[in-house]
Amino acid sequence: WRTVPTFRQIGNILKEKFDGATEVLLRKGQHSRRLVPRNPELKFRSDTDLVYLEASPNFCSGNPSVGSIGTGGRRCNKTSSYTDGCEIMCCGRGYQTEFVVRRERCKCSF
Template identity: 45%
Template sequence: FVDVRERERTFRRGSREQARALMNLHNNEAGRRAVIKTAQVTCKCHGVSGSCSLITCWQQMPSFRRIGDYLKDKYDGATEVRANKRGKLQIRDRRFNLPTANDLVYIEESPNYCLRN
């Protein structure tokens, strides 16, 4: 449901708006993958007097802090991209590696809020 807005709108190929929509789609998926990647397997024993005759295991959602730390590391290593004429993201500087589905991307530098405008 988060991606519906970007997926339904049509943008001029290679436009700044299309680049932002593609960036959002990519980063949203990377965020979902971060939750899955940092999930933990939790198990519980069942049985008489702790005999553990049956074990139930499940994926447990990681703490908000753990996901945040993981995404902060990804943010620090994010790759600058732009939309090409075919409507795909491409890296701005070819000396860098292509971002994977787990990496974050950006189309413009974040402002430095410590500096006065």
């Protein structure tokens, strides 16, 4: 029986393809157009290689033309390994930690 791969397996394959994606240029010939690698030393390995025409915007730095304010000055979660985590959100620039003790009146009833 052939079964559909698990969601995790599909995600791993897509991530691998994303990490190995090739930037391409569109070359116009007399009768056709074709994609060629921007770096002539790179070759396509298969028809299923992932390619892109433009690099993704850098969301670490602000860029008003694309509506990005950047990530500087934002609060991050030191223990998270997701996009809210300091390692990813701070883009390798480092971050400052803050220790806060807060006293608040509780609205407890006994």
